[in-house]
Amino acid sequence: MTAGVIGRVGRRVGRACVEGVRAWYVVTLAVTGLVSLLAGPLLLAAAVFGPDESRPFAPGGPLILAVPMGPVALWALCWATGGGGRAVGAALFAPGALAVMATHLYGGAPPAGRVGALWLAPSLVVLALFGTRWIAAESRRVVGQWSGRPLPVPYRRPVDAAGPWQRLRSGGWLTDPATWRDLAWALLTGFAVLLTAAVVLLTPVALEVFGRNGPFFPLFIVYGMGFYVAPLAALWAAPPVLRMHEKAARALLGPSRQTELARQVSHLARTRADTIDAGAAELRRIERDLHDGAQARLVALGMLLTVAEQVKHDPDALGPLLAEARTSSVKALSELRDLVRGIHPPVLADRGLADAVEATALDLPLPVTFTGGLPGRAPAPVESAAYFAVSELLANVVKHAGASHVWIEIGHSGGLLRISITDDGRGGADPSRGTGLSGTERRLAAFDGVLAISSPSGGPTIVNLEIPCALSSPKTSSSSGTG
Amino acid sequence: MRVVIAEDLFLLRDGLTRLLEASGMKVTAAVENGEQLLAAVAADRPDIAVVDVRLPPSFTDEGLRAALAARQAHPGLPVLVLSQFVEQLYARELLAGSTGGIGYLLKDRVLDGAQFIDAVQRVAQGGTAMDPEVITRLLTHNSSAGPVSTLSPRERQVLALMAEGRSNAAIAQQLVITERAVAKHTASIFVRLDLQPSDDDNRRVLAVLAYLNNS
Known part of the structure; x- marks a missing residue:
């Protein structure tokens, strides 16, 4: 003592x-x-x-x-x-x-x-x-x-x-x-x-x-x-x-305040340009997917129905045509579903970020430990950006890390939304080499968010993601809503 | 069989009503939101409720919550949830503490009338109907490690169909093998996954789903 x-x-x-x-x-x-x-x-x-x-x-x-x-x-x-x-x-x-x-x-x-x-x-x-x-x-x-x-x-x-x-x-x-x-x-x-x-x-x-x-x-x-x-x-x-x-x-x-403002202005100009570019690229992708996917299927469906109309008095020919038409409509539906998932996943709209991330984690082909949660909803654009950043990071883990387990933690404190993703893979992730990581970084920058990666060769890789935002109070339950 | 339908789109509501009535079921109520569903279930005591996940006013998971509330108010009420999308998260919530009589299907499945009616009947009798897409994803999630990866391709097929809620007879018919072969496969699967074998189709399904969900 x-x-x-x-x-x-x-x-x-x-x-x-x-x-x-x-x-x-x-x-x-x-x-x-x-x-x-x-x-x-x-x-x-x-x-x-x-x-x-x-x-x-x-x-x-x-x-x-x-x-x-x-x-x-x-x-x-x-x-x-x-x-x-x-x-x-x-x-x-x-x-x-x-x-x-x-x-x-x-x-x-x-x-x-x-x-x-x-x-x-x-x-x-x-x-x-x-x-x-x-x-x-x-x-x-x-x-x-x-x-x-x-x-x-x-x-x-x-x-x-x-x-x-x-x-x-x-x-x-x-x-x-x-x-x-x-x-x-x-x-x-x-x-x-x-x-x-x-x-x-x-x-x-x-x-x-x-x-x-x-x-x-x-x-x-x-x-x-x-x-x-x-x-x-x-x-x-x-x-x-x-x-x-x-x-x-x-x-x-x-x-000085002036220099600080000038720095902020140039930062904002850069992130705004990035955001506009990303938005335009996304629209082009959606247009292409619709054009090559669902739209083409519907055209095929229309043609099939035209043919079916012509042979409507021949039941033997009509049967296979109608079956094909049904298959075509099922495929169009499934393509639309995939497209919508890529634009704004339904579970994100329904349940918010924490559940959407958990749902994505459930679909991964490897075991995931999910902890934490959010007491409310983040603004929709922030939710979306964070969700796609996490999806991208998890896709990277599956593709490159060779990991056998992933840990995801999500929380909100001190005005910051924090998500941490850890895997026990081979490490060596470098944002300056891959376009994926730097793209994610740029997208988060539009919200003043940051991405910190620690990935020594041999693993483990820890990615921390922080976005300043306020949470809205949790949604009122359905019983209090008026129809 | 008496059915209550909750679906906000008129065309689909009407289509579902026709489809079900064409196969000899009686649609006692076709409503368009969660509150009406709870009221209709309380008034009509149907054999099954067919519910869309997205309902007014919030157009999020209103239907899912209404379905769970209805099951809480009337334990054992069979519920078939339809959705444009299937999420494992929702499947897990529906199955939590479940004793059967649960279905979760993509809306696309309605296009195959016979299969859809079969699923409705299965759920109404206390069975289970899980969408193949949910099962595929559950299997992918478990594929890289653990006992599931040791199953043979045929056994994985059987496991997938079993998890969807099919009986041995239905599996045999689908895979064009004998019922005895299916029984052999299921026995082997149960040993590999270390599950209690059961003759009751539904308990078997729940065991498999619980296994896939928890690993």
Whole structure:
């Protein structure tokens, strides 16, 4: 029992430390970004307003040494939090940090003379812009990794099949609004950290100015006590800070509302085109089936009856003709039945999706375990799409999987209709190869539905199908209906 | 024999009435929806009810539900359900807890008058009439694995006819073999499927259907 308690406490402390390191990384990222962003303007200001002569070497306290350490710390933390090769990006900030330090060390005089500084400043600005892009990418990566919910990348796609000149004209990343949002992000986080640091560091100064015995004295005591528990306070503050950081990152670094709408519009246009194509193909198939099937049978039937009319006084000839006519009508009926099943299965109309899927499962030439059910009816188009998707998947199982058992589960939760089909066949199903699976995927996409396939070679294959929809309340029983 | 018909299409209702009356049955009521069917069954106490699956007002499985309700109100009432489509799911529901007197046929079967009348009579006497299409699908479902796959082609034919509800004599006539040969086949089938042999035709059918349905 003691071991359990210790283990629990240990895990808590461990988690707190991890959050602390993460918060520290986020802070370092922000500060370093801000420093390198300020480097260019600072150098420019030094070149214009700075004194001619640099003052003698005068390090202004140990704080300035932390500035060039920023990129190094960033590299180390990036590497430690799983950045790997991306940690190299931290090198982008080194020139800016060094320039800031140099300006300070020269007492505000331009480090490379006025002309040198004027030449240097623009390249530092460009470098800082690259740096903000790197910071944005890194923030997106860590937020996605830490929260388990990836943050979509909002950049405009480069124009396909265009030369460098066209690409430049169509606007590289400089005209992409997402780049400027990245910049806003770097400035915002940088200033947020700077402000916090200023409040913490300048409080003693303020107290000194306003007098120790003034009304702010109790605050001073709190501040002094706070200093002792600072490491613990940092750990305590880390989780809410990270949560705020994530929220802000999703707002600024994710796709803007406009980009999101544009993405949705293109998605809708594509699925609408697919739906129209599928509908037209389906109509052509029905027309062909009717033309070659039932219609032809009825023509034959009419001809047989005409012949029968001509020989109506000859019973010997009439008998076989009428028998043939009957056979023809039976065949026409059976063809119509098959056609209707393919358009909208009667059991789907009668009973809804769960029973229709179960009925299909009953017709499979292998054992099926069916579980679950739906508390109501899904909208008719969704029912139909889901039914045909399941039929297609089950047909695939029969044709390709070589399975000996199939499990079907159907349910509705969280506004999603979920159907899962598992078989113990040979696996290796790949939607990118078969046209059937990708066709099913496209048809579901019209309803914002998704198809997830897990099919390692050797099986088992698990197909999960999800369609967002609301269920209507179950139909009232027949007794309450009025004839 | 007294019959109640429930069918919403006038032409078919009329045709069925004529067909049944031509073979000496008396149609006491021909109604067009489920509620009227329940009322007619309660009033006339027929020997059999012939019911279409799709009936107003919902045009879904109204007839099936009415048939099941009628059987619940009058246990043992023979019911023959007709449909444009046959579904195993519905066959299973009709057979659930059944003691016989159940039929489930495609409407097409009406075209073969003699066979249809035979089915009506069989069901009215407490027998069973399952559409061959239902049986074919049941057999396909069981074909790949299990004891059914060990049956010989002839035995599968016999099993299919037996499941439809035919007696040994009818099976012999259909397959052009002797009744003794049929009896031999059925005995062998019952051993293979591990079922209790029975002389009663109907119990035999129900056992086979239950076996096919549950596997």
